[in-house]
Amino acid sequence: xxxxxxxxxxxxxxxxxxxxxxxxxxxITLVSIIxxxxxxxxxxxxxxxxxxxSDNDVTSxxxxxxxxxxxxxxxxLGLILIVFSWGFRxxxxxxxxxxxxxxxxxxxxxxxxKFTYANGKSSVGKLYVPQNRPVRLVMKSKDxxxxxFVPDFRIKHDVLPDRYTDVWFQAPDTGRSQIFCTQYCGTGxxxxxxxxxxxxxxxxxxxxxQGAGGKPSGMSLADYxxxxxxSQGCKACHSTDGSKIVGPTWKGIYGSKVALSDGKTxxxxxxxxxxxxxxxxxxxxxxxxxxxPTFQGQLNNDQIDAIIAYIKSLK
Amino acid sequence: METAAAAxxxxxxxxxxxxxxxxxxxxxxxxxxxxxxxxxxTRDHKRIGLxxxxxxxxxxFVAGLIALTIRLELWTPAKTIIDAxxxxxxxxxxxxLMIFFxxxxxxxxxxxNFFIPLQIxxxxxxxxxxxxxxxxxxxxGIIFTVVTILTHGVDTGWTFYAPYxxxxxxxxxxxxxxxxxTGFSSILTxxxxxxTIHKLRAPGLTWGKFPLFVWGIYATSIIQILATPxxxxxxxxxxxxxxxxxxxxxxxxxxxxxxYEHFFWFYSHPAVYIMIVPGFGIIADLIATFxxxxxxxxxxxxxxxxxxxxxxxxVWGHHMFVAGQSxxxxxxxxxxxxxIGIPTGIKIFNWLATMYKGSVRxxxxxxxxxxxxxxxxxxxFTGVMLGALSVDVQLHATYYVVAHFHYVxxxxxxIALLGGIHxxxxxxxxxxxxxxxxxxxxxxxxxxxxxxxxxxFILGAKxxxxxxxxxxxxxxxLHQLSTVGSWILALGFFIMLGYLLHSxxxxxxxxxxxxxxxxxxxxxxxxxxxxxxxxxxxxxxxPYEYQRPISEFQLGLLSNGEHGGDELEVEAPSGGNSPxxxxx
Numbered sequence: 001x002x003x004x005x006x007x008x009x010x011x012x013x014x015x016x017x018x019x020x021x022x023x024x025x026x027x028i029t030l031v032s033i034i035x036x037x038x039x040x041x042x043x044x045x046x047x048x049x050x051x052x053x054s055d056n057d058v059t060s061x062x063x064x065x066x067x068x069x070x071x072x073x074x075x076x077l078g079l080i081l082i083v084f085s086w087g088f089r090x091x092x093x094x095x096x097x098x099x100x101x102x103x104x105x106x107x108x109x110x111x112x113x114k115f116t117y118a119n120g121k122s123s124v125g126k127l128y129v130p131q132n133r134p135v136r137l138v139m140k141s142k143d144x145x146x147x148x149f150v151p152d153f154r155i156k157h158d159v160l161p162d163r164y165t166d167v168w169f170q171a172p173d174t175g176r177s178q179i180f181c182t183q184y185c186g187t188g189x190x191x192x193x194x195x196x197x198x199x200x201x202x203x204x205x206x207x208x209x210q211g212a213g214g215k216p217s218g219m220s221l222a223d224y225x226x227x228x229x230x231s232q233g234c235k236a237c238h239s240t241d242g243s244k245i246v247g248p249t250w251k252g253i254y255g256s257k258v259a260l261s262d263g264k265t266x267x268x269x270x271x272x273x274x275x276x277x278x279x280x281x282x283x284x285x286x287x288x289x290x291x292x293p294t295f296q297g298q299l300n301n302d303q304i305d306a307i308i309a310y311i312k313s314l315k
Numbered sequence: 316m317e318t319a320a321a322a323x324x325x326x327x328x329x330x331x332x333x334x335x336x337x338x339x340x341x342x343x344x345x346x347x348x349x350x351x352x353x354x355x356x357t358r359d360h361k362r363i364g365l366x367x368x369x370x371x372x373x374x375x376f377v378a379g380l381i382a383l384t385i386r387l388e389l390w391t392p393a394k395t396i397i398d399a400x401x402x403x404x405x406x407x408x409x410x411x412l413m414i415f416f417x418x419x420x421x422x423x424x425x426x427x428n429f430f431i432p433l434q435i436x437x438x439x440x441x442x443x444x445x446x447x448x449x450x451x452x453x454x455x456g457i458i459f460t461v462v463t464i465l466t467h468g469v470d471t472g473w474t475f476y477a478p479y480x481x482x483x484x485x486x487x488x489x490x491x492x493x494x495x496x497t498g499f500s501s502i503l504t505x506x507x508x509x510x511t512i513h514k515l516r517a518p519g520l521t522w523g524k525f526p527l528f529v530w531g532i533y534a535t536s537i538i539q540i541l542a543t544p545x546x547x548x549x550x551x552x553x554x555x556x557x558x559x560x561x562x563x564x565x566x567x568x569x570x571x572x573x574x575y576e577h578f579f580w581f582y583s584h585p586a587v588y589i590m591i592v593p594g595f596g597i598i599a600d601l602i603a604t605f606x607x608x609x610x611x612x613x614x615x616x617x618x619x620x621x622x623x624x625x626x627x628x629x630v631w632g633h634h635m636f637v638a639g640q641s642x643x644x645x646x647x648x649x650x651x652x653x654x655i656g657i658p659t660g661i662k663i664f665n666w667l668a669t670m671y672k673g674s675v676r677x678x679x680x681x682x683x684x685x686x687x688x689x690x691x692x693x694x695x696f697t698g699v700m701l702g703a704l705s706v707d708v709q710l711h712a713t714y715y716v717v718a719h720f721h722y723v724x725x726x727x728x729x730i731a732l733l734g735g736i737h738x739x740x741x742x743x744x745x746x747x748x749x750x751x752x753x754x755x756x757x758x759x760x761x762x763x764x765x766x767x768x769x770x771x772f773i774l775g776a777k778x779x780x781x782x783x784x785x786x787x788x789x790x791x792x793l794h795q796l797s798t799v800g801s802w803i804l805a806l807g808f809f810i811m812l813g814y815l816l817h818s819x820x821x822x823x824x825x826x827x828x829x830x831x832x833x834x835x836x837x838x839x840x841x842x843x844x845x846x847x848x849x850x851x852x853x854x855x856x857x858p859y860e861y862q863r864p865i866s867e868f869q870l871g872l873l874s875n876g877e878h879g880g881d882e883l884e885v886e887a888p889s890g891g892n893s894p895x896x897x898x899x
Contacts, residue, residue, distance in 0.1 A: 009776040032696035046670035057674035063609040080653040087703030151778025162566040182712040190783035
């Protein structure tokens with residue numbers, strides 16, 4: 001019964017503490033449904049049984065019953081104490097990472113997630129973790145409050161500027177899970193997504209040892225740029241189909257003349273794109289907010305070349 | 316409270332004769348004075364109540380249209396009709412308008428103003444000029460909001476969380492200034508009601524004879540006075556942070572954004588009770604009246620109202636289980652949150668027990684009262700879910716929360732307000748409305764509401780975050796169902812607008828007491844005269860004594876002996892109207 005309820009309402013349970021959270025969810029849902037049916041049936045029964053029959057209806061004088069009042073206070077009290085202690089026990093587990101947990105640093109900024117690993121490797125939008133090993137995320141924000149949420153793992157915590165917060169989880173199975181930002185953080189809030197990729201220990205170690213990105217051999221420069229467009233978080237703000245999200249669309253922008261916020265005009269060429277990536281506030285396109293973070297230190301020269309190639313290909 | 320009243324209790328003997336109610340009087344508060352000036356400068360609590368009614372209805376209409384736009388935008392996972400920035404501004408406006416300019420002021424402003432003096436047999440509130448000032452402060456707040464909309468809009472969400480609200484380039488300052496000013500309206504209204512209830516009761520009206528609506532407004536007023544200043548301080552600090560960079564909330568200057576959240580919810584959680592507690596009072600009055608029976612557990616219901624008001628101050632931290640407050644704080648707040656479920660449960664069971672062995676009439680106000688019990692129960696149960704620490708981690712800031720608070724705010728407060736308006740409409744305007752149309756409208760609102768918000772529980776549990784402009788395609792079917800529900804809901808409200816306007820123009824004349832009710836406001840003509848009662852009412856019986864036929868009911872008229880009358884012992888309220896004063 002409890003299983004059926006959690007399968008109907010909740011996403012798949014992919015962390016070690018998810019099943020217990022789900023059972024509590026289903027227990028509360030079940031008790032609530034039973035009580036709601038009780039209340040509704042009593043209401044409908046009274047409406048029919050005691051409906052008005054004439055203007056001279058004599059109604060009962062009974063207006064209180066202490067035994068009844070105590071009963072319907074004590075029973076709910078007992079139920080909610082069960083719920084409280086159950087929730088409390090799991091909450092302590094969820095926010096007490098084991099000391100041997102594998103640590104990954106998380107940096108949130110409008111509107112992307114960046115993950116940095118112990119060996120200095122980093123990734124944007126994709127969190128790679130080893131299977132069946134406790135992982136602790138040490139999180140901070142560069143600008144406003146964000147919140148890190150993985151529904152499949154049943155974990156969520158706010159990410160604060162200039163302060164560390166943490167969550168941990170252990171994923172028994174390999175696979176992919178969705179990351180959401182759940183603290184409203186501005187125009188691109190709903191594009192601040194990511195993916196957790198759970199790999200076997202060997203795969204993970206292998207991934208970790210690969211150089212910090214780099215173009216896979218055989219891939220065209222523009223295709224590599226397209227890959228970076230997704231993985232580096234560009235797509236949260238720049239569309240490739242002409243629609244306006246937060247920043248200017250990339251479609252057809254290369255070679256075009258754009259009006260700047262200071263009244264000047266500029267032709268979008270390689271140097272303008274490079275400057276916009278490394279020093280985004282320098283020349284803002286008219287009508288757009290100055291909100292883009294710098295990618296200095298995050299993208300190397302090859303990667304910038306690839307992104308320029310990709311923008312050129314979007315005609 | 317009871318002991319304080321008992322200590323001061325004194326009984327006086329006065330001559331009282333039975334009073335026969337006038338059905339209609341030629342002069343009433345609507346036609347005694349004419350002209351726009353007589354409205355704008357009125358000190359009559361009933362006219363001020365109608366001004367709140369008119370203003371609140373416009374706010375609700377505008378915020379409702381915004382909600383329809385939001386739902387329409389969510390028809391598809393990407394852009395449907397508006398861009399992301401506009402969407403963010405619209406949900407901010409919807410929340411701000413509904414909460415600060417509709418839900419908080421509506422019941423005290425409209426029904427409290429109109430009916431508290433009537434229900435306690437007073438001629439007006441204690442400070443009529445202050446009452447008018449409250450209205451104009453409220454209006455000033457709305458004007459600031461209009462300025463906000465016409466200039467930059469605001470895109471922070473109604474919670475104005477720092478540091479986003481410090482960095483946002485939108486019109487945060489005009490908006491928060493408007494809320495700041497409206498807060499004073501709320502404080503002054505609360506003050507006015509507390510003094511009125513303590514000081515202006517009719518002879519014989521002791522605390523145990525209050526209609527539950529008076530208890531509801533009394534408890535609400537206490538919260539308004541104690542909690543609202545904290546909101547004012549918080550918003551003032553936020554404005555200072557933006558203008559003067561004082562560094563209290565902005566982490567870049569050494570401030571603490573979590574502190575902002577504590578300050579904000581210290582007001583905004585009690586504010587939930589400002590919205591819902593008067594609703595509890597309305598529902599108790601409706602259930603007793605339409606079950607034609609004494610309210611079951613009067614003192615349990617009355618005291619649980621005060622308990623909710625008190626406990627409401629101690630649970631704000633349940634908004635912050637994943638925000639970075641200490642674990643101990645979260646655990647204590649979770650336990651206290653569950654405690655507030657007990658008095659709430661007591662109310663629901665007592666309302667049900669009131670129907671037992673009653674004589675139940677399913678008039679429109681009763682339909683609203685019964686749907687309140689159903690919808691508010693769902694709101695309450697899902698509140699227990701959100702109070703459970705581990706489960707809240709999953710559900711926090713998802714559509715589950717959105718659905719939960721709409722079940723409480725709309726399924727609770729708005730449904731109670733609509734029940735109250737349908738109950739008291741004949742008294743307010745002296746006209747009846749079409750019962751058939753009102754039933755159709757109720758049905759559409761009930762169905763539309765559930766179709767709109769129930770799917771959001773499922774969306775939220777599956778992980779759909781709130782305040783999302785774009786969403787994953789897997790959520791689309793439930794979003795579309797919810798949008799269709801919003802159309803049904805809107806249709807229900809448009810029908811209501813139609814038959815209420817029709818009632819004003821062509822409605823049948825209402826008798827003084829169309830529902831065979833027992834509380835004082837029904838013991839004067841419909842609509843009431845400017846001075847409410849053309850005599851000094853003396854309250855002999857309780858508010859729900861339906862075991863007596865109306866002909867032998869309750870009201871006495873203070874007699875000077877010339878017309879005869881019986882000697883009667885009446886409890887004089889502490890510091891209330893003395894019989895001598897009342898006779899003037």
